[in-house]
Amino acid sequence: DTGVSQNPRHKITKRGQNVTFRCDPISEHNRLYWYRQTLGQGPEFLTYFQNEAQLEKSRLLSDRFSAERPKGSFSTLEIQRTEQGDSAMYLCASSFQGANTEAFFGQGTRLTVV
Amino acid sequence: EDQVTQSPEALRLQEGESSSLNCSYTVSGLRGLFWYRQDPGKGPEFLFTLYSAGEEKEKERLKATITKKESFLHITAPKPEDSATYLCAVQVRSYIPTFGRGTSLIVHP
Numbered sequence: 207d208t209g210v211s212q213n214p215r216h217k218i219t220k221r222g223q224n225v226t227f228r229c230d231p232i233s234e235h236n237r238l239y240w241y242r243q244t245l246g247q248g249p250e251f252l253t254y255f256q257n258e259a260q261l262e263k264s265r266l267l268s269d270r271f272s273a274e275r276p277k278g279s280f281s282t283l284e285i286q287r288t289e290q291g292d293s294a295m296y297l298c299a300s301s302f303q304g305a306n307t308e309a310f311f312g313q314g315t316r317l318t319v320v
Numbered sequence: 321e322d323q324v325t326q327s328p329e330a331l332r333l334q335e336g337e338s339s340s341l342n343c344s345y346t347v348s349g350l351r352g353l354f355w356y357r358q359d360p361g362k363g364p365e366f367l368f369t370l371y372s373a374g375e376e377k378e379k380e381r382l383k384a385t386i387t388k389k390e391s392f393l394h395i396t397a398p399k400p401e402d403s404a405t406y407l408c409a410v411q412v413r414s415y416i417p418t419f420g421r422g423t424s425l426i427v428h429p
Contacts, residue, residue, distance in 0.1 A: 210363075237415065248326075248407055248419035249364065262414060297363050299417075308354050309417055311363035 210312035231300030241297040326420035341393040343408030356407040398427045
């Protein structure tokens with residue numbers, strides 16, 4: 207296992223289209239996080255899974271965003287009816303369950319909405 | 321509300337010119353503080369975890385320290401390949417890392 211894998215690396219879509227991103231975490235990592243990052247900003251938290259349970263969602267996550275982690279393995283993040291403001295880098299991270307454990311990030315999916 | 325503030329926003333150094341990056345935090349119940357390096361167009365790369373005041377971690381030219389209110393990332397004799405954005409994140413009760421905006425470091429040869 208070489209780390210967290212995200213696909214696709216880049217996505218260009220037209221406004222109003224739906225997009226789905228996939229994240230494969232490091233095997234045996236129970237926790238999985240999605241973040242969004244725009245230029246010049248730090249990663250902003252979107253949502254968090256422990257195994258298959260989605261335990262927390264940011265208030266930033268509108269109804270157009272949905273995330274799943276079936277069977278506690280890979281995760282998908284779907285954005286419906288994309289808007290230009292959704293253009294950003296979407297980052298996935300995973301970590302072991304337990305106190306004070308660091309998260310390891312994938313390379314991200316760069317979304318451009320035109 | 322938990323706050324993480326990094327300074328400076330940007331830093332330019334000459335090769336070999338040592339300096340420090342700051343991460344100030346106001347949180348309740350800190351579980352851990354993390355430093356990451358991020359290259360343009362890539363995901364953050366984990367560097368260090370610090371748990372309590374007085375702790376120090378080192379890796380090559382980087383040394384991270386922490387007090388009850390802030391953490392420093394010291395860069396000794398930097399090289400151009402150390403150019404990157406350095407991110408600080410804190411983890412509190414919910415195990416969700418909260419990030420600062422980062423410090424963009426450029427090291428000129």
